[in-house]
Structures are given as C-alpha cells and as structure tokens.
Amino acid sequence: MQxxxxxxxxxxxxxxxxxxxxxxxxxxxxxxxxxxxxYLDRSSYTFPLDTFIKVNFLEPYNLRYIYKMEDIGSDMxxxxxxxxxxKSTELAVLAKYLxxxxxxxxxxxxxxxxxxxRIIHVIGSPAYNPSSGTETLGYAEGGLKVTLYNANNLDVExxxxxxxxxxxxxxxxxxxxxxxxxxxxxxxxxxxxxLYDAINWSTASDSVCAAHGFVSTYASSGASExxxxxxxxxxxxxxxxxEGLLNTASYDWEETVVDASEFDALVTKVxxxxxxxxxxxxxxxxxxxxxxxxxxxxxxxxxxxxxxxDNPILSSDGEIVYLExxxxxxxxxxxxKLDMCKxxxxxxxxxxxxxxxxxxxxxxxxxDDNGDFVFDADGNYINALVSPADDNPxxxxxxxxxxxVNQYKALQP
Numbered sequence: 001m002q003x004x005x006x007x008x009x010x011x012x013x014x015x016x017x018x019x020x021x022x023x024x025x026x027x028x029x030x031x032x033x034x035x036x037x038x039y040l041d042r043s044s045y046t047f048p049l050d051t052f053i054k055v056n057f058l059e060p061y062n063l064r065y066i067y068k069m070e071d072i073g074s075d076m077x078x079x080x081x082x083x084x085x086x087k088s089t090e091l092a093v094l095a096k097y098l099x100x101x102x103x104x105x106x107x108x109x110x111x112x113x114x115x116x117x118r119i120i121h122v123i124g125s126p127a128y129n130p131s132s133g134t135e136t137l138g139y140a141e142g143g144l145k146v147t148l149y150n151a152n153n154l155d156v157e158x159x160x161x162x163x164x165x166x167x168x169x170x171x172x173x174x175x176x177x178x179x180x181x182x183x184x185x186x187x188x189x190x191x192x193x194x195l196y197d198a199i200n201w202s203t204a205s206d207s208v209c210a211a212h213g214f215v216s217t218y219a220s221s222g223a224s225e226x227x228x229x230x231x232x233x234x235x236x237x238x239x240x241x242x243e244g245l246l247n248t249a250s251y252d253w254e255e256t257v258v259d260a261s262e263f264d265a266l267v268t269k270v271x272x273x274x275x276x277x278x279x280x281x282x283x284x285x286x287x288x289x290x291x292x293x294x295x296x297x298x299x300x301x302x303x304x305x306x307x308x309x310d311n312p313i314l315s316s317d318g319e320i321v322y323l324e325x326x327x328x329x330x331x332x333x334x335x336x337k338l339d340m341c342k343x344x345x346x347x348x349x350x351x352x353x354x355x356x357x358x359x360x361x362x363x364x365x366x367x368d369d370n371g372d373f374v375f376d377a378d379g380n381y382i383n384a385l386v387s388p389a390d391d392n393p394x395x396x397x398x399x400x401x402x403x404x405v406n407q408y409k410a411l412q413p
Contacts, residue, residue: 040054042411042412042413043412043413045085046068046085047408047409047411047412048089048405048406048407048408048409048412049067049085049088049089049092049405051408051411052089052092052093052404052405052408053065053092056096056100056404057092057096057100057120060109060112060113061100061112061113061116062113062116062118063116063117063118063119063120064118064119064120065092065095065120065122066119066120066121066122067082067083067085067088067091067092067122067151068082069081069082069083069121069122069123069124080123080124080125080127080149081123081124081125081152082123082124083122083123083124083151083152084124084151084152087124087151087152087154088122088151089402089405090154090156090398090402091122091148091151091154091166092405093401093402093404093405094154094156094162094166094167094385094401095120095170096401096404097363097401098167098360098363098364099167099170099171099174100112100116102356102359102360102363103351103356105359106351106352106355106356106359107349107350107351107356108350111349111350111351115174115177115178115181115349117144117145117146117173117174117177118144118145119144119145119146120145120146120147120148121145121146121147121148122147122148122151123147123148123149123150123151124150124151124152125149125150125152126149126150126153127149127150136149137149137150137164137165137166137168137169146170146173146174148166148169148170150165150166151166153165154166156383156385156386156398157383157385157386159364159365159381159383159385160241163236163237163364167236167360168232168233168235168236169232171228171231171232171235171236172228172229172231172232173228175227175228175231175232176224176228178345178348178349179224179227179228181348182344182348182349184224184227184340184341184344185340185344187340188223188226188227188337188340189223189226191213191333191336191337192212192213192214192220192223192226192333195212195213195214195220195328196220196221196222196223196226197220197221198221198222201217201218201220201221202217204217204220205217205253205255205284205300206248206300207248207253207282207300208253208254208255208300210245210248210249210253210330210334211248211249211251211252211253211326211328211330212326212328212330212333213249213328213329213330213332213333213334213337214226214229214330214334215229215230215233215234215245215334215337216229216233219233226337227337227341230334230337230338230341231341231345231353233245234338234341234353234357235353235356235357235360236360238361238364238365238381239361239373240381245334246331246334246335247331248330249330249331249333249334250329250330250331251302251303251322251330252302252303252322252323252324252325252326252328253300253301253302253303254300254301254302254303255284255298255299255300256281256298256299256301257287257296257297257298257299258281258296258297258299259295259296259297260286260293260294260295260296260297263280263281263283263297263299266280267280267283276320278301278302278304278320278322279301279304279312279320280299280301281299281300281301281302282299282300282301283297283298283299284297284298284299284300285297285298286298302322303322303323303324303325304320304321304322304323305320305321305323341353342354361373363384364381364383364384364385365381365382365383365384366381366382366383366384366387367384384397385397385398385401386398
C-alpha cells in the first residue's frame, strides 16, 4: 500500500532555472484588475465576508480572495467542489491573522504590498493525484496567484493538521514568490547535490529524507522545493517538533519489511518499557495482506548494529550501537540550509525569519504573561485558537477573529 504524500506545486510554466533572477523593479502599485468601485449587495448572504475581503485584502494589498470557485481558474482535470461560506470565512480570518498580520508586524506593510500574491483562490475539496498516490495542497502561478485546496476540511482544533494542509502551503508558496524576485544562493543546492529525486520522492521515507538533510519528503524532489520547504516548515513547526526533526536527522535510517505480528508484539513490549523503540522501528505502511489481515509491514528504523538474524548487537555496556555509513550529517545540512534562508531573507527583504516564526508560534499556542508557552498535563502545547481570547475571555480566539467578519452583519437590512 503506497503512502499518500502531499504536493505543494509551483506551476510548471514558471519553474525558474537557478541562475535566473526575476525583475525586482516591477511596479506592483498599479492594479492588474478593474479597480472600479462596485456596490456590495447588503442583502446577500455573503456580504459580511465580501466586505471583510474588500477591507482587509483588496484595498490594502490589491489581493482578490476568491472563494466562489471559478472554473476558468481551476484544474479542469480534477473533480473539485467549491469551499463553503463558513470554511471560506475561517480560512480568510486565519490567513489575515497567521500570515498577513504576521508579515505586516515583523517586516512591513510595504513588503506585503510589493510581494503579496494578487489572487488567493480557495477550493473546497482535496486535489488528489490517483496515478501517484499524492495530494496537491497548493499551487502557485507566476507570483500572482495561489490556489489552496481542501478548505472544507479546515479544522481549527487541530493546529498540526491545519499547518500541514494550509499554512505551511501559504508560507511555501509565498517563499516561491520571493525567490522569483531574488533567486536563492546557488550554493544551497550543492549541499544536497546528487540526493534530489524528482521522480520517486513521493515514495521516500520521512526519516530517511531527514537523515539526508531534507525537512520533508517533498523537499527532496528538487532544490527549489527544498528551499521553500525549509522556510515554511521552520515557521509552522512548534519548537519541540522542529527539534524532533533535527534529532531524527542526526541518525542514519533504513527501510525494511517485517512480519506484522512480530512487529506488533515488539511494539507492545516498547509500550511496557521492556524494549527499545530504536531497535524496532516505526510503522510506515502495509506491505502485504493474508486472509484480509496485514501480514507484513514496511517500517523505517535507525541503522544499528545487528547480527545475521536481524537482532541488535549491543555494546559491552548493553547499549545500542548506532551506525553511520553514508557520511551524511542530516542535522548539520538542515541547519546549514536554514542559516542560508535566514541570511537571504535578511539581506534581500530585511526580514528576520526567527522573528516571523516566533510571532506565528505565539499566535497559535497559548502563552503566559511572560510570553512563555503553557503546556497541558501531558506536556503538549495548548491550541490558542480554541482557548479564551486574552482581550475577551468570554470568547475563544477564533470567535473573536470571526467577529471581524460578523460585524458587517449589522450593516445588512
């Protein structure tokens, strides 16, 4: 069974060779749209959202937020449905709060006016690619338009899923736009030269890719995707998750096929504290079935010293012996790539990537009066969007964000 992977696509017609530098002197102040003032029908059900979009996106940034799906701007090869009004509203206020307001605060309003896409097209359904078993999360066209899929499955109660399917996509596509104005350093792709795989990336293991110096499987598909994936993942991943990625990248990993029942029994021992997870590995997918039940699993595991029967060979102190065979320090490579991204954003856009990331994280997760993160009893971050708002404890933060749209209902007859 092939695992489903996510694609964040840049339009093929706009793929740029590494040495190409797009014109950075284009005048974005003059609208590419008909700027005639049109009357918004106050009796329309969508009037509140339409007004919010006009005030917060179109007027300040010349950005059209299109949620009433336009066939002419959609992939006609896919079976797509429009986004609902409710989910379009949620995504609009979150895009403002977690994307536009962040860059406005951490960089500048002029930065957004210059480099913001001019169209965000929201689609309700996922965009599946049956032939490859992948899902396209977003699509950028020429630095002007970003398409976001799967809006009807937006779930503000699940920050990790929301980031993976929407906000990582937004930062990913926005980083593509920036790279079309000032190309990233050619030395970046040298760090992973020979490791990119544009054909088979979707079947790659997350951990193996991390060990090779990639923050995601999609990052291993090519240098341009690698560049924007570093930026996007760094912004949206919480501090514990990012450190976990770097820790994973510190080891060599292998993929193998194991007996399903034996693996399940070993996992039970791990959960009981009777075995070490590093000697067992992590489930990826089912390799084969027998009588309707999984008989073999594909797993990924850290590369350790083993005997001919695949059992761990421990050190004289009874410790697992980790092996390093490929000569690649995945953690060091990811950190080098991140440093390049930080320098690039600072030099060309006067943008502090750490500041942007910190601002996003503190908008997503609950913090105390000192700005430190608050954790639940299990040591997990607490979702700020569904927690009481600081300035209005009678509402959740998400409810206060939606009030920015709902306030326009008072203008309706």
